[in-house]
Amino acid sequence: MVEEEFKWLMTTYSKPIEGDLILGSPPKLQWASDGNAEADGRNSAHSEHPSKDLETAICRTPALIPSRILPLLHTIAQKLVQDGNQQSCYKIYRDARRSALELSLRKLGVEKLIKDDVERMQSDALEAKIGKWTKYLQITVKLLAGERKICYEVFEGISFNKDQCFTELAGTGVAVAKTLLSFGDAVAKSKRSPEKLFVLLDMYEVMHEVRSEVEVIFQDSFCSEMREAALGLMKLLAQTAHEMFVNFEELVEKDTSKTNVHDGTVHPLTIRVINHVKFLFDYQSTLNLLFQEFETGSDTESQLAVVLTKIMQALQNNLDGKSNQYKDPALMSIFLANNIHYMVSSVRRSEAKHILGDDWIQIHRRIVQQHAKQYKMVAWGKAVQTLSIQVASSSGTSASSDLSSSGVSRAMIKERFKSFNMQFEELRAKQSLWTIPDQELRETLRLSIAEVLLPAYMSFVKRFGNLVENEKKPRKYLKYQPDELDQLLGEFFEGQQSVEQKK
Structure with a gap:
């Protein structure tokens, strides 16, 4: 009997399909990092969004019924309709495909969430939900697209209300789609934050990808509400993401975080x-x-x-x-x-x-x-000025004649050495605790200090060092040799942690 054969074929080949057969295996997630040692130890500053240079999972329209069976179903359906069994054909096809679709979608476990639920969720949990939402939306759209495709292939050229048949069998899929769109709407309308921009862009991207299929699936008057809801959500996501992107500038400029960076x-x-x-x-x-x-x-x-x-x-x-x-x-x-x-x-x-x-x-x-x-200039200007020969010289006389014959001038030079030693110690104590995390910048700054300080110090020692070398405690004045100064400059800008490790 033709009707029984049609029912057997529809029942046999209408099986639920696994979502993983629709979505290709995605690549492993790699968490983005600034890849820079400068940010080590600053956990709170790191963003926690997966890098988007990873391609999204490949999504394909599933073969819900083997392609070799479709021509046979078409032939039998055509005969049933010609014999006046249109309603029986309609019911067999609708019930078989609806059951398979329901079982396929039931495995997804889509939750209905409202705006308040979204507001209460921690960012990690929300990102996980949106990851599932992306997958579920793609699967649902592909399943519905597949159902519409085979419905129109089986009943092609047959006097049969294909639109109504698809609408009725797709009821569960439409309900799931409504739930997914409702969640998307809740996310788009929830409290904004810079981090949320990326999940909105993810959602918008997926909505943009499935847009053409959504317009085909829900093109009939029976489904106009769903089509408008989907397109409306895409527009809302786009508008919200665009505003957040453009307004990020203002958030940055007005940031009033109280984090003090002491070093x-x-x-x-x-x-x-x-x-x-x-x-x-x-x-x-x-x-x-x-x-x-x-x-x-x-x-x-x-x-x-x-x-x-x-x-x-x-x-x-x-x-x-x-x-x-x-x-x-x-x-x-x-x-x-x-x-x-x-x-x-x-x-x-x-x-x-x-x-x-x-x-x-x-x-x-x-x-x-x-x-x-x-x-x-502000850190070393005074120290370099202390080593200035002009400062150490009496007006109108040469430094050598003045310093070799005058006890006052000798005392002045001794004072200059002591003053420089004290200034250098203070600078070393402070600036060893300051941090320049970038090695290139740190070395460049140390070198620029050395280029100014060491020649001035060497010149001063060469010119006036003999005046303090014969003192009882010459190291009280001539505390550093030039190479010692150069070595000590290598301790600058290492930070508190480095100083403590050396103790």
Whole structure:
């Protein structure tokens, strides 16, 4: 009997399908890091978003019924309809496919979550939920797309209400889709934070990927509400993500975190913002989609450059404000040099260099140099001035004749040596506790100090050292040899931890 054969075929070949057969195996997640020793030990500053340079799992439309069986089902369905058994054919097909779809979707275990649930969730838990949401949405859309495809293939050319049949059998799938869209809506409307931008971009990207299939699946009047809900969610995600991206500049500039960086090292805000910018480049293609949707009049890359330049300037402005906490102007300069250098070196090692450009890098390298120069002047100017021959000489006479014949001048030179020793000890005690985490910057600054200090000290010792060498305690005055000074400069900017390890 034709009807029994159709029922047997539909029952036999309508089996639930595993979601993993729809989603290809994703690559292992690699957690992004700034890859820089400068950030070691600053756990709180690290971002915890998986790197988007990993490709998402491949999603394919499943073969819900073997392709070799479809022509046979089409032939039998055609005969049943021609024989006047349209309702029986309709019911057999609908019930078999609905049961298979329900079993497939039941295994997903999709939860219904509202906005309040999302607000209460910790960020790690929310990210895990959104990871599942992405997978479930792709599976659901692919299953529904597959169901629509085989429905239209089996009943192609047959006088049969295919739209209604698909709508009825897809009821469970539509319900799951509604739940997923409801969760997406709750996330988009929940409290905003910089970290949430990335999950919104993930969600928007997935919605954009399935958009064309959603429009096909829900193209009929029976499903217009679902189509509008899906497209509405995509628009809401895009709008929210776009606003958060553009407004990040303001959040950075107005950041009032009370974290005090006592040793002048890289501030946690700098690390967070730079990590944020790095992650943005992992989402560059998604951001370009946002700009295409909301901006006109310029290419997306230039728009991205404008926003990123503003973010970096906002960070610099904030750091300028935070530097005012330092009462020591030398430490203020170290703090600014550290942070701007971190910005520059991070940009040079990332995709940001192609957007911000060489001019930005060169301008900010010069800013680092200016802060280093300012540090050297305010920290070492007095010590170098102490070693100045002009200061140690009497007006109108040569230093040698004055110092060889005058006890006052000898006392003055002794005082100069003592003053320099005291200043150097104070600078060493303080600045050994200061931190310059970047080795290149640390060595550059030490070298610049040595280039100014050592020649001045050597000249002073050569000119006037003989005046104190015959004292009872010459080391009281001539405390350091030039090579000793050079060695001690190597202890500067190592930080508290290094000093304690040497004790």
